[in-house]
Amino acid sequence: MLPIYSKKTRLKLVIVVIALLIGAISVIYSNILVSKLSEREKQLIGLYARGLQFTIDTKSDENMVFIYSEIIEANKTIPVILTDAQLNVQSSRNIPFSKNITEERKQELLRRELQIMKEQHSPIPVDYGGNTKSYIFYKDSVVLSQLRYYPYVQLTVIACFSLMAYFAFSYSRKAEQNRVWVGLAKETAHQLGTPLSSLMAWYEYLKASPTFQNEPIVEELGKDVRRLEIITERFSNIGSVPALKDENILRVTENAISYLKNRVSKKVDFTVSADFPADTPAKVNIPLFEWVIENICKNAIDAMEGKGSIDVRLSFAGKNKSNVAIDIKDTGKGIPKSKLKDVFLPGYTTKKRGWGLGLALAKRIIENYHQGRLYVKWSELGKGTMFRVMLNR
Numbered sequence: 001m002l003p004i005y006s007k008k009t010r011l012k013l014v015i016v017v018i019a020l021l022i023g024a025i026s027v028i029y030s031n032i033l034v035s036k037l038s039e040r041e042k043q044l045i046g047l048y049a050r051g052l053q054f055t056i057d058t059k060s061d062e063n064m065v066f067i068y069s070e071i072i073e074a075n076k077t078i079p080v081i082l083t084d085a086q087l088n089v090q091s092s093r094n095i096p097f098s099k100n101i102t103e104e105r106k107q108e109l110l111r112r113e114l115q116i117m118k119e120q121h122s123p124i125p126v127d128y129g130g131n132t133k134s135y136i137f138y139k140d141s142v143v144l145s146q147l148r149y150y151p152y153v154q155l156t157v158i159a160c161f162s163l164m165a166y167f168a169f170s171y172s173r174k175a176e177q178n179r180v181w182v183g184l185a186k187e188t189a190h191q192l193g194t195p196l197s198s199l200m201a202w203y204e205y206l207k208a209s210p211t212f213q214n215e216p217i218v219e220e221l222g223k224d225v226r227r228l229e230i231i232t233e234r235f236s237n238i239g240s241v242p243a244l245k246d247e248n249i250l251r252v253t254e255n256a257i258s259y260l261k262n263r264v265s266k267k268v269d270f271t272v273s274a275d276f277p278a279d280t281p282a283k284v285n286i287p288l289f290e291w292v293i294e295n296i297c298k299n300a301i302d303a304m305e306g307k308g309s310i311d312v313r314l315s316f317a318g319k320n321k322s323n324v325a326i327d328i329k330d331t332g333k334g335i336p337k338s339k340l341k342d343v344f345l346p347g348y349t350t351k352k353r354g355w356g357l358g359l360a361l362a363k364r365i366i367e368n369y370h371q372g373r374l375y376v377k378w379s380e381l382g383k384g385t386m387f388r389v390m391l392n393r
Contacts, residue, residue: 015169019162023155030151037144041078045124045138077141081114083123085133089114094141113139189235196228227259233287242285242369249282249324249391250274250314256290257312260297265306274314282324282391288365292374295358296328296387303332303385317390326389327377334381343376366391 080093089110097106117123117137126134140148203225206212254272261270274280293312300310308331317325335343346360366374366389373390 015162015165019158023151023158026154027151030147034144034148037147038140041138041141041144042121045078045080045136077143079113079117079139079141081110081117081137082126083114083135083137085135087114087135090134185235189232192228192232192235196225196232199225199228223259230287230290242288244283244285244370246281247284247286248279249284249326250278250280252284252286252289253293253312253314253326256293257297259290260294264298264301267307268301268304269309270312271309272312272314276314276316276324280314280324280393282393284370284391288369292362292365292389293326293328295362296389299358300328300330300332300385303334304330305332308332308384322393323372324391324393326391327386328389329378329384329386331384334383335376335379335385336381337379340376340379344374 077094079095081089081095082091083089089107092110092113095110095113097109101109114137117139120139121137123135123137126136203218203222206215206218206221212218250272257270257272261268297310310331311327311329313327313329315325315327317323344359344363346357363374366372370391372392373388375388377386377388379385
């Protein structure tokens with residue numbers, strides 16, 4: 001595998017770990033603060049209750065005024081409801097009401113608030129003596145409620161940031177790979193131009209020479225020259241949007257297999273069949289599509305070590321037969337389940353020689369240029385592999 005692709009990027013993992021650490025620390029610290037503030041509010045309400053009881057018992061007007069103003073009136077944040085022994089609302093503090101609210105509506109809202117307070121905290125009794133008792137109900141202040149939910153808001157922000165960083169990094173990496181693909185393809189096409197022009201001149205010279213009249217080798221040379229022209233066109237198309245046309249997909253596939261069949265081991269048997277009419281069209285760019293078929297078949301031949309069979313079957317797929325499926329099945333050694341996704345990664349190869357770009361390029365051509373799909377439909381160790389190409393009709 002190529003070094004640039006063999007090392008899995010750790011930046012994404014680092015971002016996730018940092019986000020999790022920040023989130024965990026934030027939640028723990030916020031919960032500690034919430035716990036302390038909640039206990040503090042409970043103490044304040046206890047003090048509130050004792051102050052209320054003291055104002056009833058005290059005989060000093062001066063002390064009563066001090067306690068009322070400094071303790072009871074000082075509570076500006078904690079919602080409080082005072083009830084009698086039968087839990088009838090007597091008064092409340094820090095519960096907002098609209099200006100034009102009716103008394104009936106106010107009592108309804110107070111009863112609703114009272115139910116919420118019952119669920120949050122146990123009431124604090126105020127004993128006035130003589131079997132006279134009241135209860136103080138309260139709930140968390142706005143500040144405490146905000147602090148309780150703050151770490152989750154923070155976690156959401158961190159998660160959004162992490163996702164943005166992840167997608168930004170993925171996009172940047174894909175963009176870099178795209179530039180590499182395009183640059184490599186364009187340079188390859190440029191480099192092929194000079195020797196190809198020379199070969200075309202030699203072919204025309206041999207074809208016109210009386211010495212080589214009716215020589216089969218000259219015609220085969222012409223086929224290879226034309227093939228090189230197609231290959232050069234393929235590389236030139238990388239990076240630009242290719243024109244897709246309705247083509248006879250069975251004929252195109254047969255032509256690709258026919259050319260390949262005459263240039264590989266005779267111990268490899270090819271079969272091509274279709275489950276639909278012979279003139280069924282599909283939207284393809286012929287030079288690029290033939291490249292895909294060749295790359296898949298060449299990988300299959302390598303997997304079979306030059307001996308076996310390759311069966312190519314075409315059929316309808318998708319809703320209302322809107323797609324054409326090309327299944328390419330070989331009798332090779334198969335692919336381990338753990339490597340099924342890796343086979344399409346640039347640089348992945350099991351051969352001692354090779355760049356590992358064939359299947360990656362084939363997937364790019366089908367999915368980016370043809371808006372189709374290329375995937376491993378089936379594979380079993382020791383029995384073979386089936387690749388499926390999905391095209392739009």
